[in-house]
Amino acid sequence: TQLLEQSPQFLSIQEGENLTVYCNSSSVFSSLQWYRQEPGEGPVLLVTVVTGGEVKKLKRLTFQFGDARKDSSLHITAAQPGDTGLYLCAPPMNYGGSQGNLIFGKGTKLSVKP
Amino acid sequence: GAVVSQHPSWVICKSGTSVKIECRSLDFQATTMFWYRQFPKQSLMLMATSNEGSKATYEQGVEKDKFLINHASLTLSTLTVTSAHPEDSSFYICSAPRGPNSYEQYFGPGTRLTVT
Numbered sequence: 001t002q003l004l005e006q007s008p009q010f011l012s013i014q015e016g017e018n019l020t021v022y023c024n025s026s027s028v029f030s031s032l033q034w035y036r037q038e039p040g041e042g043p044v045l046l047v048t049v050v051t052g053g054e055v056k057k058l059k060r061l062t063f064q065f066g067d068a069r070k071d072s073s074l075h076i077t078a079a080q081p082g083d084t085g086l087y088l089c090a091p092p093m094n095y096g097g098s099q100g101n102l103i104f105g106k107g108t109k110l111s112v113k114p
Numbered sequence: 115g116a117v118v119s120q121h122p123s124w125v126i127c128k129s130g131t132s133v134k135i136e137c138r139s140l141d142f143q144a145t146t147m148f149w150y151r152q153f154p155k156q157s158l159m160l161m162a163t164s165n166e167g168s169k170a171t172y173e174q175g176v177e178k179d180k181f182l183i184n185h186a187s188l189t190l191s192t193l194t195v196t197s198a199h200p201e202d203s204s205f206y207i208c209s210a211p212r213g214p215n216s217y218e219q220y221f222g223p224g225t226r227l228t229v230t
Binding site: 040 | 118120148155156157158159160163205207209217218219220221222223224226
C-alpha cells in the first residue's frame with residue numbers, strides 16, 4: 001500500500017489569505033488527482049496532474065506535481081468561504097489488473113472564515 | 115448535474131437488520147464501480163471494486179459476506195450491509211470511472227448509515 005501524507009491536517013484562515021497544502025509520498029505516481037469534498041457530499045474532482053513538474057491552474061487554485069512525481073501541492077490565492085472543504089489527493093492504484101480505483105490521503109480540512 | 119446517484123441518501127436501521135444501498139450511473143455505463151467508506155473526520159477507504167458480470171473484489175479486512183455487492187447492470191451496483199451493527203455506521207460513497215481507461219472518478223453523493 002502506498003503511503004500518502006497530506007499536510008496540514010487542519011487549516012483555518014481568514015478570507016483573503018493565501019494557503020498551500022501538500023501531498024507527499026515515497027512512491028512515484030503515474031498521475032495524481034485532487035478532489036474537494038464538502039460535508040455530507042461525495043468528492044468532486046478538481047484536477048489531474050500527470051507530468052513531473054506540471055503546473056495547472058483552476059481560477060485561484062494552482063496545482064503542482066513534483067518533478068519526481070512523488071509529491072504535489074495545491075496553492076489557493078485569496079481564499080474565500082466557498083473554498084471551505086476537505087481537500088484530498090489521490091493517485092490511482094492498479095488492483096488485480098483493473099484500473100481506476102484510487103487511494104486517498106487523509107486530506108486537509110480547510111475552513112475559510114469571512 | 116449529478117452523474118452518479120445514490121439511494122438512499124441516509125438511512126437509520128436497527129442492529130441485526132440488513133440495508134441495501136444503490137449506486138447508479140446516469141447517462142453512462144460503468145462496468146466497474148467502487149465502494150468507499152468514510153468515518154467521521156477521516157478519509158475515504160476503498161472497500162471493494164464492483165464488477166459488472168463478475169464477483170466483486172474486496173480490499174483486505176473487508177468481510178465479503180457482510181458487505182454484499184451486486185453489479186446488476188451496466189448502470190447499477192448495490193451494496194448490502196448484512197446484520198448491521200452500530201460500528202457499521204458510516205458514510206458510504208460509490209464512484210464510477212469517467213471513462214473506460216480513466217482513473218478519474220465521478221463520486222456519488224454518499225449514503226449516511228446509522229445503526230441503532
